[in-house]
Amino acid sequence: MPMIEAAGKSFEVDEEGYLINLSDWDEGIAAYLANEEKVELTPNHWEVINFLREYYSEYQIAPAIRVLTKAISKKLGADKGSNKYLYKLFPYGPAKQACKIAGLPKPTGCI
Numbered sequence: 001m002p003m004i005e006a007a008g009k010s011f012e013v014d015e016e017g018y019l020i021n022l023s024d025w026d027e028g029i030a031a032y033l034a035n036e037e038k039v040e041l042t043p044n045h046w047e048v049i050n051f052l053r054e055y056y057s058e059y060q061i062a063p064a065i066r067v068l069t070k071a072i073s074k075k076l077g078a079d080k081g082s083n084k085y086l087y088k089l090f091p092y093g094p095a096k097q098a099c100k101i102a103g104l105p106k107p108t109g110c111i
Helices: 027-036 041-059 065-076 083-089 092-100
Strands: 003-006 009-012
Touching: 009 065, 009 083, 027 065, 041 083, 041 092, 065 083, 065 092, 083 092
Parallel strands: none
Antiparallel strands: 003 009
């Protein structure tokens, strides 16, 4: 299994860099993963990351982009649930990249 080093600790990740043990996640890991993804975290990023973690906690699944946009629109408003807004925050795929930074598994259906 591949490993990453963050905050003086080692963490197991899969071949694409997603955390294996979801309980290893914290904001320090998120910052490390965001840096690896070349994403500078802002309060808007954290809003999506925290939404994803809550969603995963409730449904035990990482949402694909269509489900993500609908769910965010419902909870945070249509402007924040738009593809344009989410791709601006996470340019390499809002569901895929945001889930990685949030310490969640790769969403089902993502390539």
